[in-house]
Amino acid sequence: MIGIAAAALLYVNGRIAGISNICAGLFPPVHGGRGWRVAFIAGLLAGGLALSLLYPAAFPAASSASPLKLAVAGLLVGLGARLANGCTSGHGICGLARLSKRSLAATAVFMSSGMATVFFTHGGNP
Numbered sequence: 001m002i003g004i005a006a007a008a009l010l011y012v013n014g015r016i017a018g019i020s021n022i023c024a025g026l027f028p029p030v031h032g033g034r035g036w037r038v039a040f041i042a043g044l045l046a047g048g049l050a051l052s053l054l055y056p057a058a059f060p061a062a063s064s065a066s067p068l069k070l071a072v073a074g075l076l077v078g079l080g081a082r083l084a085n086g087c088t089s090g091h092g093i094c095g096l097a098r099l100s101k102r103s104l105a106a107t108a109v110f111m112s113s114g115m116a117t118v119f120f121t122h123g124g125n126p
Contacts, residue, residue, distance in 0.1 A: 013033070
């Protein structure tokens with residue numbers, strides 16, 4: 001379904017379904033296209049809400065991390081997405097489907113950084 005949504009957005013709007021850039025386009029300076037961005041993000045939130053209501057086991061117990069740690073982690077992810085000129089969805093799903101070499105490199109960095117982070121923060125025991 002993610003692939004179909006990404007392909008539809010590219011076909012209908014000529015836009016890549018990268019969440020970081022879709023969200024960034026909601027804030028000033030806005031360059032147009034705010035309506036489809038709001039609808040796309042609302043659809044993501046509605047899908048998550050529907051899943052949580054229909055299949056609560058999909059969302060395990062809340063994280064034991066402190067709110068400060070979660071906020072710093074979120075900011076670092078956002079910074080990384082801006083530095084990479086896209087997020088995992090933009091590069092990993094849409095970019096790889098378009099055979100983008102830049103997206104292949106970005107996805108390799110995302111994945112290896114994530115694996116290293118889990119390895120070092122959990123002592124090799126995820």
